[in-house]
Amino acid sequence: MTMSSDRAVPGPLGDEPDVETGLLRFLELRTGRAWSADTDVFGSGGLSSLFAMELVVHLERTYGVSVRGADLQMENFRTVRRMTDLVARLRRTPADGTGG
Known part of the structure; x- marks a missing residue:
């Protein structure tokens, strides 16, 4: 099922208030x-x-991040604030996970 909320949301890095909202x-x-x-x-x-799992798919599609491996812990999805922090961190980390 495709929902309008699954569309990618363009925005600069550090756009956390919009992610939270x-x-x-x-x-x-x-x-x-x-x-x-x-x-x-x-x-x-x-x-x-x-x-x-629906949240994982939503984060990936909407915010253009890839949630994999160690990031797939329930603690990263426990609150909206933690999900927002996860998105911000993943946006700063290259897809290959090499950092900076």
Whole structure:
């Protein structure tokens, strides 16, 4: 299923407030409830591990990042703030993972 929220969002590196806002909007649309950036989206009982995979796909398609290996830890997806931090870090890291 393709959703309009899956379109790539152009933006400069460090555009974290827009990432955070976009993720909050995505969660609200998908779950029917409002979230704060620091709410544990899985600990609150509202989301499943299957939804975690949907979040991975959303982050990759929307923000042009590749979430692989060690980044595929639930802790990186626990809150919108952590997801925003993950996107920012992945945008700064080359796709080959060599850093800088």
